[in-house]
Amino acid sequence: MERDxxxxxxxxxxxxxxEGKKLRKKIWQVAGILTLLTTxxxxxxxxxxxxxxxxxxxxxxxxxxxxxxxxxxxxxxxMHLGDERKFFKYTIIIPYIAFICxxxxxxxxxxxxxx
Amino acid sequence: xxxxxxKAIDKKTLWGGKISPFSISYGKMMMWFFxxxxxxTFGGLLTAVGFFRHKYSAIWPSSEDxxxxxPLTGHAHLPLMYxxxxxxxxxxxxxxxxxxxxxxxxMDKKGVVKWLTYTIIGGAFFLLSQVWEWSHFIHxxxxxxxxxxxxxLNDDGIPYNVLNNGxxxxxxxxxxxxxxxxxxxxxxxxxxGELKHLTHQLHNSSEYSRKELSKINSSxxxxxxxxDLNLMMPAVNNEGKHYIVEGAEAQKLITEGNPxxxxxxxxxxxxxxxxxxxxxxxxGFHGFHVFSGVIVNIIVxxxxxxxxxxxxxxxxxxEKTGLxxxxxxxxxxxxxTFFYLV
Numbered sequence: 001m002e003r004d005x006x007x008x009x010x011x012x013x014x015x016x017x018x019e020g021k022k023l024r025k026k027i028w029q030v031a032g033i034l035t036l037l038t039t040x041x042x043x044x045x046x047x048x049x050x051x052x053x054x055x056x057x058x059x060x061x062x063x064x065x066x067x068x069x070x071x072x073x074x075x076x077x078x079m080h081l082g083d084e085r086k087f088f089k090y091t092i093i094i095p096y097i098a099f100i101c102x103x104x105x106x107x108x109x110x111x112x113x114x115x
Numbered sequence: 116x117x118x119x120x121x122k123a124i125d126k127k128t129l130w131g132g133k134i135s136p137f138s139i140s141y142g143k144m145m146m147w148f149f150x151x152x153x154x155x156t157f158g159g160l161l162t163a164v165g166f167f168r169h170k171y172s173a174i175w176p177s178s179e180d181x182x183x184x185x186p187l188t189g190h191a192h193l194p195l196m197y198x199x200x201x202x203x204x205x206x207x208x209x210x211x212x213x214x215x216x217x218x219x220x221x222m223d224k225k226g227v228v229k230w231l232t233y234t235i236i237g238g239a240f241f242l243l244s245q246v247w248e249w250s251h252f253i254h255x256x257x258x259x260x261x262x263x264x265x266x267x268l269n270d271d272g273i274p275y276n277v278l279n280n281g282x283x284x285x286x287x288x289x290x291x292x293x294x295x296x297x298x299x300x301x302x303x304x305x306x307x308g309e310l311k312h313l314t315h316q317l318h319n320s321s322e323y324s325r326k327e328l329s330k331i332n333s334s335x336x337x338x339x340x341x342x343d344l345n346l347m348m349p350a351v352n353n354e355g356k357h358y359i360v361e362g363a364e365a366q367k368l369i370t371e372g373n374p375x376x377x378x379x380x381x382x383x384x385x386x387x388x389x390x391x392x393x394x395x396x397x398x399g400f401h402g403f404h405v406f407s408g409v410i411v412n413i414i415v416x417x418x419x420x421x422x423x424x425x426x427x428x429x430x431x432x433x434e435k436t437g438l439x440x441x442x443x444x445x446x447x448x449x450x451x452t453f454f455y456l457v
Contacts, residue, residue: 001319009140010431012120013220020221027128031210035203038451042199045456049179067452072447078213078441085120088137092147100158107162111169 013080030077037066146327146435150442153404154223157446160397161453167389174283178455180293184251190296195455197397201244202451205405206286208237209444211339216437219430224419227433231416233265234440238409245402252394256295258312260285260384261339261346263372284360284368285347286339291359293347302342318376335374340366349386394454398416400451411436 015023041063048059076082081089120138137144168175179194186197211233218226263284288293294300297311313335320328346365348358360368375384383391415436424430 008429008430009135009138009143012138013431014222015220015435017221022216023217024214027210027213031206038199038206041452041456044196045179046194050250051433062454063456067448068450074209074441074445075449076443078209079438080126083120084139085137088139088144088147091137092151096151096158099155100162101179103158103162104165107166108169111166114170115172 028078030073034070034073037070041066116249120381140431142431142435143438146438150438153442154446157397157400158447160344160393160400161449164393164397164453167387167393171387171389172178173338174387176383176390181252181385182248182455185246190298197244197248197456198451201241201248202242202447203238204244205241205444207445208234208241209441211237212437216430216434219419219424219433222425222430224422224425227424227430228416231412231419231433235409235412235416238405238412242405242409245398245405249395249398252391253377253379254318256308257297258286258294258300259314259317259374259376261336261369261372262375262382263346263368281388282349283384284348284372287345287347287359289345289361291345291347291357300342306338306342310342313338314376317374320376332374336369336372340369397450397454401443401446404446408436408440408443412440 044059044062047054048054076092081092122138124134124138135141135144163431182198183192183194184197185191185193211230215227215230215234260283263282285344287303288294289301292299297307300307300310313331316323317328317335318329323331344365345359345361346368348360350358375382377384378391378394380388380392380395382388385391418424418432419430420422424432
């Protein structure tokens with residue numbers, strides 16, 4: 001028996017041929033950005049180890065920034081979290097970021113203290 | 116995509132029951148919650164790597180010195196290039212996955228099947244690369260390294276945590292370059308032949324009894340002393356350079372030391388054993404996710420090509436496995452940065 005009290009959300013995401021074209025263009029753009037960032041990371045890693053006068057810390061933080069940008073593109077564009085409702089977005093993102101930041105802070109400080 | 120979730124709904128309807136306040140289906144929401152819990156596991160593991168890295172910073176190997184081989188290029192020095200290629204393959208398979216999801220949204224069965232197939236091929240390539248890298252890491256270099264006894268070291272400049280963990284010294288020549296392969300050794304043909312014979316036995320140490328092994332060990336050490344090699348200590352001096360031990364002092368360290376080949380859970384020829392332990396655990400756990408992702412993708416591919424989802428009227432199953440597959444890519448982006456690059 002068909003139930004009429006359940007709303008089907010699965011059809012929400014469907015789109016037409018023209019919209020699909022636009023979306024595919026965006027997907028390839030994001031793919032380009034991700035590839036570019038990975039290439040820059042690797043080249044920087046290879047080249048920067050030979051640089052004199054540049055602190056490794058600077059290179060390190062640039063890696064972390066690039067990784068965060070890549071993660072943002074994957075989560076918000078590829079996983080479509082950017083298209084979900086605002087509260088769903090926050091339910092997923094905020095508790096995770098808050099907890100992980102706390103964990104990183106503790107572990108790195110403790111690791112330094114024990115060395 | 117954004118049409119329904121972007122629509123304004125008045126508050127009474129939104130929170131009044133019957134509909135999901137998130138305008139999202141149960142399956143997709145639960146996949147997100149599962150991914151959050153999984154992300155916490157990976158976050159915890161990578162943070163633990165950071166903890167040990169900071170604790171044993173003096174003897175933590177640089178991944179550039181460990182992973183610089185590329186299949187079919189012999190001994191070419193290509194630091195992190197193969198890992199970069201693996202990362203690229205995984206990103207591309209993520210792109211083909213999102214294209215499969217997009218095709219599903221247009222009810223394009225052929226497109227879904229095509230892009231899912233590419234995704235599976237990418238995942239399989241990544242897994243096989245992982246196998247190659249593991250076997251390479253487990254096997255180690257031709258010459259291995261030597262674990263020296265910390266009591267025979269002067270502790271000037273060598274931190275306490277290093278002494279506590281066992282000190283791995285690398286073979287170097289007179290100009291301070293690391294030696295890893297037979298071709299880099301200068302010696303008579305007989306010496307090289309003997310070296311190959313002994314290291315071959317030591318690489319397969321499980322085939323020999325303890326007594327035989329200690330004999331092989333001591334003749335290997337004698338040979339290395341004859342070849343007059345220097346040792347590079349893991350600790351760095353005030354100028355930021357590694358200590359090089361040479362001459363009589365190096366001979367003493369070699370005689371008292373213990374040769375070590377490759378890496379496993381109880382030792383690592385490149386430095387801290389925690390490095391290899393976490394390498395196997397983190398990449399292994401991720402690899403297991405890739406493996407199960409490939410299996411799930413194959414099941415969904417079979418369903419899609421049979422027309423199960425077409426009959427259902429929507430391809431949400433592809434969307435759900437897509438979320439899982441993107442998550443695998445997301446985790447690898449972090450592993451790549453925090454295990455290999457930083």
